[in-house]
Amino acid sequence: LGRRGSRARRSGGRARASGNNTGQPGAEKGSKSTAAGRKHSVSKATINPTELVAGDAVNQDFTPKLSRKTKIVATIGPATATRAGFKALADSGINVARLNMSHGDHASHGEIVDIVREYNSMHNEAIAIMLDTKGPEVRSGDLSDPIELRPDDAFTFTIKQEGIKERKNTVTVNYDDFINDVHIGDLLLVDGGMMSFEVTNIGDLDVDCKVVDGGVLKSRRHLNVRGKSASLPSITEKDWDDIEFGVKSGVDYYALSFVKDARVVHELRAYLEKKKADIKILVKIESADSIANLDEILEATDGAMVARGDLGAELPIEEVPMLQQRIVQTCRKLGKPVIVATNMLESMIDNPTPTRAEVSDIAIAVREGADAVMLSGESAFGKFPTKSVQVMSTVSENTEQALELYEGIRRFGSEVSEPITWIKSPEGFSTPVGAEFVSSFYMSEVLAYHTTTMANTIDSPCVVFTRHGNMPRLLSHYRPKGLIFAFTDNPKVQSNLALYHSVCPLGLDFSHDREDTFNRALDLLKEEGYIQTGQVVTIVQSGKRPIWRETGCHTIQVRMVD
Numbered sequence: 001l002g003r004r005g006s007r008a009r010r011s012g013g014r015a016r017a018s019g020n021n022t023g024q025p026g027a028e029k030g031s032k033s034t035a036a037g038r039k040h041s042v043s044k045a046t047i048n049p050t051e052l053v054a055g056d057a058v059n060q061d062f063t064p065k066l067s068r069k070t071k072i073v074a075t076i077g078p079a080t081a082t083r084a085g086f087k088a089l090a091d092s093g094i095n096v097a098r099l100n101m102s103h104g105d106h107a108s109h110g111e112i113v114d115i116v117r118e119y120n121s122m123h124n125e126a127i128a129i130m131l132d133t134k135g136p137e138v139r140s141g142d143l144s145d146p147i148e149l150r151p152d153d154a155f156t157f158t159i160k161q162e163g164i165k166e167r168k169n170t171v172t173v174n175y176d177d178f179i180n181d182v183h184i185g186d187l188l189l190v191d192g193g194m195m196s197f198e199v200t201n202i203g204d205l206d207v208d209c210k211v212v213d214g215g216v217l218k219s220r221r222h223l224n225v226r227g228k229s230a231s232l233p234s235i236t237e238k239d240w241d242d243i244e245f246g247v248k249s250g251v252d253y254y255a256l257s258f259v260k261d262a263r264v265v266h267e268l269r270a271y272l273e274k275k276k277a278d279i280k281i282l283v284k285i286e287s288a289d290s291i292a293n294l295d296e297i298l299e300a301t302d303g304a305m306v307a308r309g310d311l312g313a314e315l316p317i318e319e320v321p322m323l324q325q326r327i328v329q330t331c332r333k334l335g336k337p338v339i340v341a342t343n344m345l346e347s348m349i350d351n352p353t354p355t356r357a358e359v360s361d362i363a364i365a366v367r368e369g370a371d372a373v374m375l376s377g378e379s380a381f382g383k384f385p386t387k388s389v390q391v392m393s394t395v396s397e398n399t400e401q402a403l404e405l406y407e408g409i410r411r412f413g414s415e416v417s418e419p420i421t422w423i424k425s426p427e428g429f430s431t432p433v434g435a436e437f438v439s440s441f442y443m444s445e446v447l448a449y450h451t452t453t454m455a456n457t458i459d460s461p462c463v464v465f466t467r468h469g470n471m472p473r474l475l476s477h478y479r480p481k482g483l484i485f486a487f488t489d490n491p492k493v494q495s496n497l498a499l500y501h502s503v504c505p506l507g508l509d510f511s512h513d514r515e516d517t518f519n520r521a522l523d524l525l526k527e528e529g530y531i532q533t534g535q536v537v538t539i540v541q542s543g544k545r546p547i548w549r550e551t552g553c554h555t556i557q558v559r560m561v562d
Contacts, residue, residue: 059532059534062532065528069400070365070370070371070372070396070501071096071372071373071500072096072373072375072389073094073096073373073374074094074374074379075132075374075379076089076097076112077100077104077380078380080379080380080385081108081111082115083118083119085385086115086119089385090123090127092390093390093393095498096127096252096372096499097112098374099113099131101132102134106242124506126495126497126507127495128252128496128498128499130252130255131243131246131251131254132254133255134236134238134239134242134257135235135236136234138173138175138223138224139174139221139222140171140172140173140190140223141171141172141173141174141220142219142220143218146217147169148217149195149211149214149215151211151213151214153210153211153214154208154210155208155210156169156206157170157207158171158205158206159179175230177232178207178230179202179203181225181228181231182202182225182228184199184200184202186226186228188207188223188224189224190217190221194213194215195217196211198212222310224313224314226316227315229288229290229314234256234257234260239257243268243271246279247275247279251279252280253279253282253303254279255305256283257307258310259283259285259287259290260289260290261293261296261297262297262300265281265283269281278496281301281303282302282305282337282339283297283303283304284307285304285305285307285323286314287311287314291311294327295330298330298334298336302336302337303371304327304336304338305338305341306323306324306327306328306338306341306370307341307342308324308340308343309342325368328340328365329368332369332477335473337372337501339372339499340374341374342374343358344358345358345362345388345392346378348378348387348391349377349383349384350383352384353391354391359391363399366395366400366403367399371500371501373392444471444474445474447540448478448540449478451464451538452478452479452480455480455481456482458558460537461537462482462537463485463487463521463537463538465510465517465547466486466487466488466493467547468490469486469497471486472484472486472497472503476503482502483530485504485506485525486505486506487508487517488505488507489510493505504530506524508520512548514548517548518559522537522559525561532561533561535560536561537558538557539555539556541557
């Protein structure tokens with residue numbers, strides 16, 4: 001979530017009553033918006049403002065600590081793996097730290113986990129940790145020197161290791177079934193299309209090619225076959241070792257590479273249940289097979305990542321934008337978080353400013369309804385990691401404000417969100433009645449929808465108390481205009497909520513006294529600069545698992561902050 005100013009920054013005090021107490025809290029009467037939160041006035045027929053604001057007026061110049069709703073995932077690498085480097089990145093506003101298991105070892109990644117946890121503890125933050133598996137990558141072998149290739153040059157990929165140094169224009173492949181996966185006429189892509197080769201002949205050990213797009217071939221380059229996925233298992237032996245490391249380290253998310261079908265998701269979930277590990281599964285949609293089985297994969301997973309690099313290599317690149325939109329919208333319908341990744345600010349690896357196309361790319365992902373956008377090399381080994389986060393944050397926040405301000409472009413609010421599938425009861429389950437109904441999934445969704453409607457009407461943030469995270473996820477699905485402050489006494493739930501759009505997860509010990517807990521929560525929000533005295537908030541009390549209520553008691557209440 002975006003941070004305006006330093007963490008210690010406060011509002012500079014409350015404005016005293018000025019006689020103009022008739023406008024919506026946080027906005028002058030008749031004004032359309034303020035720069036801080038784009039507040040909209042509400043008619044007296046809807047709300048009696050004098051009942052919401054008593055005594056001192058709210059500070060018109062108050063700037064909330066948080067405003068951005070779209071989350072940022074940042075890959076941690078050599079440029080940001082130190083305490084100082086990570087702190088600079090975290091202070092800029094990241095929400096999820098990504099560990100790329102294609103690089104580094106368990107010792108170095110373990111140090112990053114410790115740094116993230118230390119930062120969270122010191123700043124009462126909930127930056128989640130995502131472990132991204134390497135997956136079944138097909139790569140070329142080592143070369144003594146780079147090979148410069150021109151169009152129409154002959155070149156050979158081989159699975160034979162012996163005598164490779166004596167062979168001209170030849171490189172090994174790390175996958176023995178490579179010769180069975182390709183056919184004459186196939187197009188082989190190096191590093192997602194930086195170079196390409198057409199298959200002209202297939203032997204027992206060699207695949208002969210003609211260079212289509214030339215360049216300089218270096219060691220250990222990633223290989224794709226256009227329109228095909230390698231016949232390798234989605235979870236390799238190395239991946240299982242890394243997954244076990246993730247269990248021991250207590251990471252929050254797995255990003256599972258090259259998922260082909262729902263079976264592999266079920267396999268990993270069964271493993272995690274056996275280990276009693278509360279780790280959410282995100283599937284990376286990046287192969288031809290994953291598109292063919294997209295609906296069943298997204299039904300099985302906890303969330304998804306649109307990994308556009310390999311997706312654009314295995315499928316025609318012109319199809320990627322519409323595939324991205326399809327994946328995002330399907331996840332939105334299912335109420336599952338979705339990340340848009342790859343090349344979002346690629347030029348900022350070397351340059352301090354992005355291209356205009358990259359800025360538009362981020363804005364499009366936000367408009368489509370993505371929960372998060374991701375940095376890869378920009379934050380891992382780029383020259384400007386902190387500035388990359390700042391650019392991504394600013395573009396996301398400005399796009400969100402535009403979606404609210406300009407009629408006709410806000411497309412994914414509660415008025416168009418459909419009931420989400422994971423909240424429905426199993427097939428054949430009859431609709432509950434009476435006391436059974438009020439503690440059912442149906443009632444939770446009703447409360448989430450109407451909490452969003454009320455919060456939007458009075459232009460307030462939502463406050464929810466949760467032990468399992470279901471109600472904040474439901475509220476996120478309905479996309480309220482304001483933020484969702486989700487208080488929990490479960491640290492694992494707090495970090496698991498970090499990826500969800502609009503949700504600001506905060507740790508708080510719950511007491512047996514509901515009013516005491518409410519008051520301490522609002523005091524914390526005020527002290528930290530999230531809200532101010534005189535502002536109204538919408539509090540929802542619901543969910544399948546009650547915290548303080550007796551069965552049958554659900555509430556949505558509006559409170560003014562003292």
